[in-house]
Amino acid sequence: MGLTELFGAVFNLDHVGRYIHWGFIQLSVSNAIVIGLMIAIFIAALFLPFPGRRSRREGK
Amino acid sequence: MTTEIDRQWTTRLRKRVVETLPPDKLLPDTQPAYVASWIYVFGVTTLAALAIVILTGCVLAMKGPLWWHLSGTGHFVNSLHLWSVEIFFFAMVIHLWGKFFMAAWRGGRQLTWITGVVLFLTSVGAGFTGYVSQTNYDSQWISTQAKDGINATGGGAFFNVLNLGQMLMWHIVLLPLAAVALTAVHVIYVRIKGVVPPFEEGK
Amino acid sequence: MAKKAFNPDIDAPEYKGKYSPYDIIKEGTIAVVVVALLTVVLAVLFSSPDEKAVTIKSWSNATPMDFAATAMTELDGSSGTATYGPPYNNAATGQQVGPLTLAKWMGINVNVNTANDFVVAPLSTLADQPALTSALTTFASASSSRRANWEANYSKGLSSGSFSNGVLQVAAANAGPLPEMLGALTAMARSGALDQALVTQKGFYTTDYTKPLLFMADGSFLANKAQVQHLSGDQWGMMNETGSYPGQAWLWLYTMWYQVPPFSTSWGANADALVWAFMMLLTLLLALTPWIPGLRSIPRKVKVYRLIWREHYKNM
CATH class of the missing domain: 1.20.810.10 (Cytochrome Bc1 Complex; Chain C)
Structure with a gap:
């Protein structure tokens, strides 16, 4: 197997993308996914409990 | 009494640096207990992504600007460069939001x-x-x-x-x-x- | 020195609480490993886009009439580049922000004379074509009103012309040397020689593609391709990428202003300059947030910080 096949994409994105039209907003689905993930991860980071702070509670 | 050595630029710079940033501040072993949230990981993630961006960029630089069009390996390194950049901006923007709030x-x-x-x-x-x-x-x-x-x-x-x-x-x-x-x-x-x-x- | 009143948006309270163990080197190492792995996974899954560059050769072979019509506008000085103004030439003032003619003040530092650089000079590099040589001599010695007359006649013919059997078919009376010149330039473009001639005007080595890029941008081949890929300015194209890859999503705010009035309507002629000015103002606000009353109080008032430091407040 040549390097080209080895390093070829699992998902081929080399085709014209889909676009979201919402009022004056035009957004590629890929960008929407990236932005959506960013917001989701930001919110998750705020809400998910942070591990490994047991010592402090014990010390209380 | 200040000696000639104390007045040297080098000595004064070293004292100033060590005073401003003593080793235990530069490489701390404890952190205030309030630093306990996932939001704190996005700064270091941005730094890590920058390191990968630079590393993959250096590999691309070694072979010159056209290499990645002509070789499968080159294209893969270009992909690494692109995706580390996406992670870099991703983490940096969340870091910015967190620090603002x-x-x-x-x-x-x-x-x-x-x-x-x-x-x-x-x-x-x-x-x-x-x-x-x-x-x-x-x-x-x-x-x-x-x-x-x-x-x-x-x-x-x-x-x-x-x-x-x-x-x-x-x-x-x-x-x-x-x-x-x-x-x-x-x-x-x-x-x-x-x-x-x-x-x-x-x- | 009198102690200033404590302002919760500027000053931070002194922390007298507990400290937890913190391994900064381990944290950094884990971050690098995780990001490296994630990068490899994303690269394997999605690869990266690489749509082949357009050349003047590919443009003039795909749409020879568009190439010839564009070349004609470069010669008669009506193309986008020929009428651009600074930094390329004197043809216009350039965009302004109110009375500020920033582009004009900075001057013409990337000199482009489209008639000469895009048409006449490349043609003069072709040797052993007596008809072309004599056409170029005729063109060079003609008065500007004579040239304008030829150009008007030839443009008219070109708009209803066609391309067949490898040559331009243009019915234009009184066009002087122009049929010979435009015919030769189109042939030169289709052979690939024009791509070279445009970049080697300053010598053998080249790293500057200003001229062929401006030439291509004046035609519609590059733009039509972009339209299909959703890359045009009026399609929020700045943040998009060829194919279905994510693009520069971080440019969303910048590209958004181009879509909304008044930037997209009454300010349209100076939209670039005004959007830039506006973005600089917004950036300045972001950079100076710590000093701007009201803005700097938002975090304290929206109370997202309570989520971040909830353990701390619980333990108080």
């Missing part, structure tokens, strides 16, 4: 905030010059479009986005130097001042 400029940390904003701009510039240095259709289109914006500001007189050589130099020399230097200032300032304490409640 903590009002992280409080307590004499304004310089940290400003260097952060300037770093964001520098990164956008580095990303842009990278896109126009790709030597493919994408760079042709982006450069012929972006020229109007830059020319409109008067910047086109010395920053010609259609000049590949110039853009590549900015992308692989000037902007990375600026980004790394600013990152150093930003991180050192965080170490000197420490992580911003929480707002006081119930007062």
Whole structure:
């Protein structure tokens, strides 16, 4: 197997993308996914409990 | 009594550095207990992504600007470069949101905030010059479009986005130097001042 | 020195609480490993886009009439580049922000004379074509009104002309040397020689593609391709990428202003300059947030910080 096949994409994105039209907003689905993930991860980071702070509670 | 050695520039600089940033602040082994949230991981994630961006960029630089069009390995390294850049911006923007909502400029940390904003701009510039240095259709289109914006500001007189050589130099020399230097200032300032304490409640 | 009143948006309370163990080197190492792995996974899954560059050769072979019509506008000085103004030439003032003619003040530092650089000079590099040489001599010695007359006649013919059997078919009376010149330039473009001639005007080595890029941007081949890929300015194209890859999503705010009035309507002629000015103002606000009353109080008032430091407040 040549390097080209080895390093070829699992998902081929080399085709014209889909676009979201919402009022004056035009957004590629890929960008929407990236932005959506960013917001989701930001919110998750705020809400998910942070591990490994047991010592402090014990010390209380 | 000050000796001649005490008055030397070198001695004075060393004392100043050690006073401002003693080793236990530069490489701390404890952290205030309030630093307990996932939001704190996005700063270090941005730094890690910058390291990968630079590393993959160095591999691309070793083989020259056209290599990645011609070799499967080259294309893969280009993919690594692109995706580490996506992670870099992803993490940096979340880091910015988090620091805004903590009002992280409080307590004499304004310089940290400003260097952060300037770093964001520098990164956008580095990303842009990278896109126009790709030597493919994408760079042709982006450069012929972006020229109007830059020319409109008067910047086109010395920053010609259609000049590949110039853009590549900015992308692989000037902007990375600026980004790394600013990152150093930003991180050192965080170490000197420490992580911003929480707002006081119930007062 | 009198102690200033404590401002919760500027000053930070002194922390007298507990400290937890913190391994900064381990944290950094884990971050690098995780990001490296994630990068490899994303690269393997999605690869990266690489749409081949357009050349003047591919443009003039795909749409020879568009190439010839564009070349004609470069010669008669009506193309986008020929009428651009600074930094390329004197033809216009360039965009302004109110009374500020920034582009004009910075001057013409990337000199482009489209008639000469895009048409006449490349043609003069072709040797052993007596008809072309004599056409170029005729063109060079003609008065500007004579040239304008030829150009008007030839443009008219070109708009209803066609391309067949490898040559331009243009019915234009009184066009002087122009049929010979435009015919030769189109042939030169289709052979690939024009791509070279445009970049080697300053010598053998080249890293500057200003001229062929401006030439191509004046035609519609590059732009039509972009339209299909959703890359045009009026399609929020700045943040988009060829194919279905994510693009420079961080440019969303910058590209958004181009879509909304008044930037997209009454300010349209100076949209670039005004959007840039506006973005600089917004950036300045972001950078100076710590000093701007009201803005700097937002985090304290929206109280997202309570989520971030909830353990700390619980333990108080």
